[in-house]
Amino acid sequence: MTTVLERDGLLGAELDRTPEAAKDYKGKVAPDWCPGCGDFGVLNALQRALFELGRQPHEVLMVSGIGCSSNLPGYINAYGMHTLHGRSLPVATGAKMANHELTVIATGGDGDGYGIGGNHLAHIARRNVDLTYLVMNNQIYGLTTGQISPTSRLDMKTKSTPFGNLELPINPITSTIMNGASYVARGYSADVKHLTQLIKGGIEHEGFSLIDVFSPCVTFNHDNDFAFFKPRVKKLEDAGHDPTDWKAACEKAMEWGDTIWTGLFHKTDRPSIDSLEPVLEGPPLARRPLGLSDEQAKGILSKMM
Amino acid sequence: MSSKGLDLTIAIGGAAGQGIATPGNILARILVRRGLHLYAYNAYQSIIRGGHILLMIRTRDQEVHSHGDKVDVLLCLNQDTMDRHLGFLLPGARVIYDADKVTPGEAPEGVVLCPMPIAELAGDSKNKLIQNTIALGVMISLLGVDFSVLDDALTQLFKRKGAAVVDENVSMARAGFDHAEANFDHVATPLPDGGKPLAVWTGNQALAMGGAAAGVKFYAAYPMSPSTGVLHWMAQNARSAGILVRQVEDEIGVANMVIGAAHTGVRAMCATSGGGFALMTEAIGAASMMEIPVVYINVMRAGPSTGVPTKTEQGDLWQALGASQGDFERFIVAPKDSLDAFHTMADLFNYTDRAQCPGILISDLLISEGTYSVDPDAIEMHPKIDRGALVTDPSPNGNYLRYALTDSGISPRVTPGYEGFVHTVATDEHDEDGVLISDEYTHPHKRRRMVEKRARKFKTVAADVPAPVLEGPAGAEITMVGCGSTYGVIREAIERLADQGVVVNHLPITWLVPFHADEVSKILTAANKVLIVENNFSGQFARYLRSETGFSAAGHIRKYDGEPFMPHHVVDGVLDLVKGDSEIYVPYQEMIV
Numbered sequence: 001m002t003t004v005l006e007r008d009g010l011l012g013a014e015l016d017r018t019p020e021a022a023k024d025y026k027g028k029v030a031p032d033w034c035p036g037c038g039d040f041g042v043l044n045a046l047q048r049a050l051f052e053l054g055r056q057p058h059e060v061l062m063v064s065g066i067g068c069s070s071n072l073p074g075y076i077n078a079y080g081m082h083t084l085h086g087r088s089l090p091v092a093t094g095a096k097m098a099n100h101e102l103t104v105i106a107t108g109g110d111g112d113g114y115g116i117g118g119n120h121l122a123h124i125a126r127r128n129v130d131l132t133y134l135v136m137n138n139q140i141y142g143l144t145t146g147q148i149s150p151t152s153r154l155d156m157k158t159k160s161t162p163f164g165n166l167e168l169p170i171n172p173i174t175s176t177i178m179n180g181a182s183y184v185a186r187g188y189s190a191d192v193k194h195l196t197q198l199i200k201g202g203i204e205h206e207g208f209s210l211i212d213v214f215s216p217c218v219t220f221n222h223d224n225d226f227a228f229f230k231p232r233v234k235k236l237e238d239a240g241h242d243p244t245d246w247k248a249a250c251e252k253a254m255e256w257g258d259t260i261w262t263g264l265f266h267k268t269d270r271p272s273i274d275s276l277e278p279v280l281e282g283p284p285l286a287r288r289p290l291g292l293s294d295e296q297a298k299g300i301l302s303k304m305m
Numbered sequence: 306m307s308s309k310g311l312d313l314t315i316a317i318g319g320a321a322g323q324g325i326a327t328p329g330n331i332l333a334r335i336l337v338r339r340g341l342h343l344y345a346y347n348a349y350q351s352i353i354r355g356g357h358i359l360l361m362i363r364t365r366d367q368e369v370h371s372h373g374d375k376v377d378v379l380l381c382l383n384q385d386t387m388d389r390h391l392g393f394l395l396p397g398a399r400v401i402y403d404a405d406k407v408t409p410g411e412a413p414e415g416v417v418l419c420p421m422p423i424a425e426l427a428g429d430s431k432n433k434l435i436q437n438t439i440a441l442g443v444m445i446s447l448l449g450v451d452f453s454v455l456d457d458a459l460t461q462l463f464k465r466k467g468a469a470v471v472d473e474n475v476s477m478a479r480a481g482f483d484h485a486e487a488n489f490d491h492v493a494t495p496l497p498d499g500g501k502p503l504a505v506w507t508g509n510q511a512l513a514m515g516g517a518a519a520g521v522k523f524y525a526a527y528p529m530s531p532s533t534g535v536l537h538w539m540a541q542n543a544r545s546a547g548i549l550v551r552q553v554e555d556e557i558g559v560a561n562m563v564i565g566a567a568h569t570g571v572r573a574m575c576a577t578s579g580g581g582f583a584l585m586t587e588a589i590g591a592a593s594m595m596e597i598p599v600v601y602i603n604v605m606r607a608g609p610s611t612g613v614p615t616k617t618e619q620g621d622l623w624q625a626l627g628a629s630q631g632d633f634e635r636f637i638v639a640p641k642d643s644l645d646a647f648h649t650m651a652d653l654f655n656y657t658d659r660a661q662c663p664g665i666l667i668s669d670l671l672i673s674e675g676t677y678s679v680d681p682d683a684i685e686m687h688p689k690i691d692r693g694a695l696v697t698d699p700s701p702n703g704n705y706l707r708y709a710l711t712d713s714g715i716s717p718r719v720t721p722g723y724e725g726f727v728h729t730v731a732t733d734e735h736d737e738d739g740v741l742i743s744d745e746y747t748h749p750h751k752r753r754r755m756v757e758k759r760a761r762k763f764k765t766v767a768a769d770v771p772a773p774v775l776e777g778p779a780g781a782e783i784t785m786v787g788c789g790s791t792y793g794v795i796r797e798a799i800e801r802l803a804d805q806g807v808v809v810n811h812l813p814i815t816w817l818v819p820f821h822a823d824e825v826s827k828i829l830t831a832a833n834k835v836l837i838v839e840n841n842f843s844g845q846f847a848r849y850l851r852s853e854t855g856f857s858a859a860g861h862i863r864k865y866d867g868e869p870f871m872p873h874h875v876v877d878g879v880l881d882l883v884k885g886d887s888e889i890y891v892p893y894q895e896m897i898v
Contacts, residue, residue, distance in 0.1 A: 027729075028738070032745050058724040063565070066732075073729045074741060079721035080729030081568060082741070083561065084591050090558040094565025094573070097549050098523050099722055102569070123554040279549045286570040286720060288547065290520025290690050296546055297686035300514060304504035305337075305681065 019077070022051040027075040038215030038226075039069050039136050041189030046105070046134065047076065048192070049199040061102045063092040065112035068143045069136035069215065072107045086117030089124045089133065096131050099284040100274050103203060104131040111141050114150040114172055121172075124208055125179035130272035132202040132209045135172065136189070138217035139224045146220035156223055173253035176210045177246055177266045183209035184249070184266040188233045189216070190226060194262065201264060207272040214262070229260070236263030243267040311341070311494050314363040314373050315444065318390060319382030322354040324434040328380070328441050329360045331458050333505050335450070336364045337678045340500015344793075345676035346372035348868065348898035351530070351614040357385055359898045362676075366497060369678070370642075370793030374873045377492065378447060380440050381407055389897055391416070397493060401443050403436050419443060419489045426480040430473060438474050442481025449495025452482050504681045508672035509534025509576075511643040511679075512602060515650030516574050517546050518686050523566035523573040525551045525559045527581055530614045531670040532604035535576040556581035560588030560601065567592075567599045568730065570695065570720035572654055576602035579621045580611065582628070589663045590629030593759065595730040596708065596716070598657035598664070600650070605669040607867045616867030617670035619789060619840040622817065622849060625665045632756075634763035636664040636770075637818040639789030643677040644684070645815065651688035659693030660766035661718060662759070667817075669840070671790045671869045693766075694718055701725025706737040710754060714761030767819035775828050777810030783879060784832035786858065788814040788846045791838050791870065798875035809879065817849070826854045836860045836882055838875055861889045868894045 019025055025047035033039050050060060060078035064070035066085035073080030079102075083091045088106040096104040113121055113135045124133070140158065141147040147160035151172070155164040176184050183205040187195035195213060202209030214233070216225045236243075241252060241263065249265040274280055282288075292300070315332060317325050329345065336343050343364045350356035363373045375395055381387040381402040387409055391400060396415025404420035412418060421443055423436045432438075438459070445455045455478050463471045506514070513535045516524065524543075526536040536552065543550040549566075553559045556577050563573040577585060582603040592599045605621045607613035625637050636656050640646040646668060657664035694717045707728045709716040716737075719726040733743035734752055742748045742755075775784070777799060787795045792813045799809045812828055829835050835858040837847045842865040851857055862878035864870055874892030881890045 028740055056724065057727050058722060061569075061721045062729075071741075071744075074731070077727060079727055080731075080739075081565070081595070082729060082731035082733060083564070083595075084587055084732055087557065087561040087588070087591075090553065090561035091565035091568075093551075094523065094525070094562035094567075095569050095721070096565075097551070097562075098566035098571045098573070099569035099720075102722055119554055120558055123558070277549060278544055279547055284569070284722075285522040285547075285549060285566075286722070288522065290522075290572060290692075291688075292518055292546060292686055297518070299545060300517070300542065301504065301681050301684065301686065304506050304510075304679075305502065 018056065019051055022048045025050055025057065025077045027077050029074045031075045032071065033068060034219045036218040037068070038138060038189035038217070039072070041192050042069070042134060042136050042195065042213050042215055043072060043075055045187070045192045045195035045199055048196045049203060050078070052196070053200055053203060055103050059101070059103055061095055061104050063088045063095065063104065063106045065108040065117060067109040067112045069107060069109040070112055086112050086115070086120070088112065089117060089120040092131050093124060093127070093129045096129055096274065097280070097285070099286040100130070100280055101284050105203070106131060106133045108135060109142070110135060110137040110139060110151045111149045114170055118150070121176065122179045125176050125181035125210070128180070128182055128207040128270060128272050130206055130208070130274045132199070132211065134199065135210065135212045136215035137172070137212050138215050138221055139169070140217050140221040142217045142220050153223060171253060172210070172212050173265050174250045177249055177253070181210055181266070182207035182268050182270055185209070185211045185264045186262045187211055187213040188229060188262050189213055190230070191233070191262070194235065198264065205267065206275065207270065232258060232260045233262050234259050236261050236265065311364065311366045311497060312373070313377045313492065313494065314361055314375055315378045315380070316359055316361045316376040316390070317380045317382065318357065318359045318386030320355050320385065321349065321352050321358055323382045324437050325358050325360050325382065327462070328437045329362060331441060331455070331462060332362055332444070333676060335454055335458055336362070336496070337503040337505050339496060339498045340502055341366060341496065341678070342369045342503065343676070343678045344369040344372055346671070346869065347674060349615050357389065357898060359386070359390070359896070366500070370797045371872055372869070374871045378444060380444065382436065383407065393896055399447055399489070399492065401440050417489070419447070419485065421481060421484065426484060427477065430477060432473065435477050438477045439481035442478035443485040443489070446482045446485035447489060447492055449491040452479065455482070501680070503678040505676060505678055506643060507534055507674060507676050508643045508646055508668060509604070509674065510538045511647040512576065512650060512666070512668065512673065513538035515647035516600070517542065517548060518647070518688055519651040519654040520572045520690055521548060521574050522571035523549050523563060525553050525562045525575050527553055527556045527559050527577065529578045529581045531606055531674045532576040532578050532602065534673060535602065556584040557588070560585035561591070563599050564588060564592050564595070564597050567597050568595070568720065569722070572658070574600040574602065576604060578604050578606050579608050579624065582621065582624065586628040587630070589635065589665070590631050590633060591732045592663040593629070593633040593635065594732045594734070596661040596718070596759070597730070598654070598661050600653055600657060600664045600666060602666045602668060604673040605667060613867045615670070617840060617869050618865060618867065619669055620845065621667060622845040625667055626818070626849070628665065634660070634662055634760060635818060636660070636662070637667065638664070638816050639667045640672065640815055641789060641792030641813055642672060643675065644679055646672060647684060648688065649815070651690070655689065655691040656766055656770065658695065659691060659715070660763050661693065661715065662763060667789065669790050695720070699723050699726060707739045708735065708737045708755065708758070710737055710758055713765045714758045714763070715765060770816050770819050772821035772824040773812055773814050773816070775810055775812050778808055779810070780833070781808045781810040782833055783807065783809040783883065784812060784829065784835045785809055785838060785879070786812045786814065786829070786835060786850070787838045788817065791840065794870045794872055794875055795838055797872040798879065801872055801876045802879060807879065814846070820853045822853045825850070826856055829854070829856050834859045834883070836862060836879060838862045838870070838878070840869065841865050859888070863889060863891055866894045868896070868898065
């Protein structure tokens with residue numbers, strides 16, 4: 001594991017050049033995730049997706065919340081914001097609105113995105129902001145050493161539910177479809193190739209895209225580990241699913257047994273809010289001169305007379 | 306009571322839904338077009354229909370600093386208004402009301418009743434709000450103004466609705482005017498004319514315009530009284546002024562969204578009231594840690610909790626001082642009136658940009674929802690913009706450190722999108738390069754130097770914030786201290802006291818952080834007797850002053866019933882406290898609104 005001391009001396013000069021391979025998207029710091037953590041697969045797929053799409057590191061802004069998976073911006077060669085717990089989506093929205101030329105990708109975990117930040121997810125879905133949200137869903141709170149999360153199964157025993165979880169898990173796929181999201185997918189971190197395609201699709205999609213990823217916590221969740229998922233995950237693409245059929249998407253997303261579906265559940269074309277805002281026509285707000293023109297100032301004052 | 310020139314207050318009372326705003330706006334426009342100054346205070350309730358509203362428009366031939374002490378012309382749109390306020394009127398005051406529906410009680414001596422036979426005057430008009438128009442005609446007559454002035458104003462207002470609507474309103478106003486000319490005397494001092502025309506705005510509009518002039522490109526909000534006027538101005542002007550405006554799901558989202566926007570290099574702001582501000586506080590700490598300049602406005606209302614949503618208070622000072630966990634620097638400023646609020650926005654943005662930290666502006670209902678006349682030439686629409694160490698044309702040197710340690714503490718700031726400057730900002734403690742030092746290997750020496758760096762840059766910039774200045778005669782018998790919106794009422798009370806031979810000077814405080822402890826201490830320790838005026842129960846400002854300077858005032862005038870101070874409340878407080886029998890004076894609110 002690379003340590004803080006080891007990475008001293010590895011500064012901007014080593015980063016931020018035109019990548020020649022996916023590995024050139026490696027960040028300053030090596031991940032501090034537990035060996036075997038599902039998040040490694042997600043990071044790997046994201047780096048591949050950015051490389052394959054030809055996005056330059058300086059064109060990308062990664063925004064995360066708090067949690068194991070929210071440490072990701074430090075591990076990737078791109079601009080990053082490691083924000084507050086649950087707040088990646090509003091921060092990412094503000095950044096995208098103010099500089100719509102950036103490729104904005106939010107990342108975090110299920111507690112961060114579906115728990116404390118759940119309200120923002122509902123609203124970014126209907127708002128259709130043109131950004132991609134990658135949720136590393138491990139169905140547990142890992143960084144706080146193992147308590148139930150909003151996606152933990154019924155009856156699950158954890159440190160906060162020693163006698164079993166009494167609450168139903170939420171379904172981020174159906175709920176986000178119902179809230180109007182225009183691109184909703186689910187990946188599996190052990191299938192990096194498939195996940196890479198889903199992430200690329202999300203980044204290229206105009207509008208909000210949610211990619212929920214089964215990213216098992218090998219330390220604290222012994223219910224939903226790789227052994228649990230491996231025989232169960234199936235690809236929607238192999239089942240001839242039509243992503244424009246949102247009802248079928250919801251039916252597939254409700255299945256949770258011997259078969260658990262991954263892939264692109266739902267995709268629809270509707271304009272992103274960025275494209276609907278006349279104020280955003282032209283260069284990014286962030287690159288425009290500050291202050292009012294004489295004409296604007298006169299117009300404002302005349303309304304007061 | 307001082308009576309130099311014109312000093313006239315028109316009040317319109319009724320229930321929500323009775324259309325008080327329109328005659329209020331027409332009167333305000335007529336006044337400022339004649340070059341008269343005004344301040345209007347609208348006392349209202351958190352209800353869309355019903356309740357009681359009293360709009361007080363005070364006009365003078367000089368600047369107006371408060372809504373005053375008296376009502377000269379009262380228009381009662383319902384019985385409730387008559388019952389509540391008739392007894393408050395002084396000799397010479399006029400009361401206008403619908404003689405068919407409203408019964409006057411026993412009027413104080415010298416109060417002139419002006420009944421309007423509305424049914425007779427309205428004829429077959431079906432317009433439910435026609436009594437308002439008729440009453441405007443009556444009022445214009447009482448004020449000694451030519452009818453053509455009202456004719457013009459009504460024609461302007463209603464021309465979009467077509468000739469029939471204009472004709473009906475003008476003829477009804479004419480009927481009211483003629484009735485008044487035939488039956489009632491004009492007020493003692495008719496409205497003068499011929500002054501330089503003034504503009505009208507509310508404090509919230511001033512804050513929004515101040516932001517726009519300072520270069521705001523991103524505004525987010527969740528509606529909350531009494532801050533919503535900022536959102537309304539921003540939304541209305543978004544497209545013409547090139548500002549992206551978003552209404553967001555909650556104030557947590559708002560506070561974080563402006564951080565995201567500001568990080569890319571735009572100037573971003575938001576406004577809320579105390580409850581929303583409480584939700585925003587964690588983000589304010591995040592802006593500090595990531596070193597992103599953002600302006601947060603808290604328009605205070607009476608608390609705690611939901612409190613009294615439509616009433617004013619200065620109760621959030623310590624919330625602003627303590628907003629967010631941790632020990633960090635933030636600018637805090639409480640402007641004294643609408644024009645000061647406007648200009649403070651640019652100053653606050655410049656300071657926060659230079660120090661790369663959050664700034665908090667605290668306003669209150671009194672300023673924000675108050676309507677002020679303003680000389681348009683006094684509004685600096687192109688204020689100085691100083692973005693500090695923001696690098697807008699960077700050339701890569703291959704070794705960019707976002708949080709580089711410098712003597713000033715200020716690090717050159719490059720925003721996302723530039724090649725060669727890739728970095729991550731974090732709410733965790735981090736080192737010069739933005740890499741976390743909070744998780745894997747915390748490092749006390751690095752932590753210490755980053756804490757000191759943030760404090761140092763704040764100190765660097767704070768040195769340029771102007772210190773408060775003592776207004777009025779040196780060596781006065783009494784020195785009054787207030788913060789923010791009490792400025793106007795204190796200033797007016799001092800004029801009244803001077804008429805009574807009591808010499809008082811005034812130390813108005815606007816910048817709370819940084820607080821100029823040395824300068825303030827010097828002034829106050831040299832003062833004869835210091836009295837503090839504030840709109841809360843516990844003396845939040847007095848406590849803050851003591852914490853920063855060790856200075857304790859001799860007396861306090863405090864009000865916490867939801868209504869703002871009237872000048873005589875302060876005058877009475879001073880006269881009571883100088884006797885030395887008590888330390889705290891709490892004025893009695895006579896008008897029940």
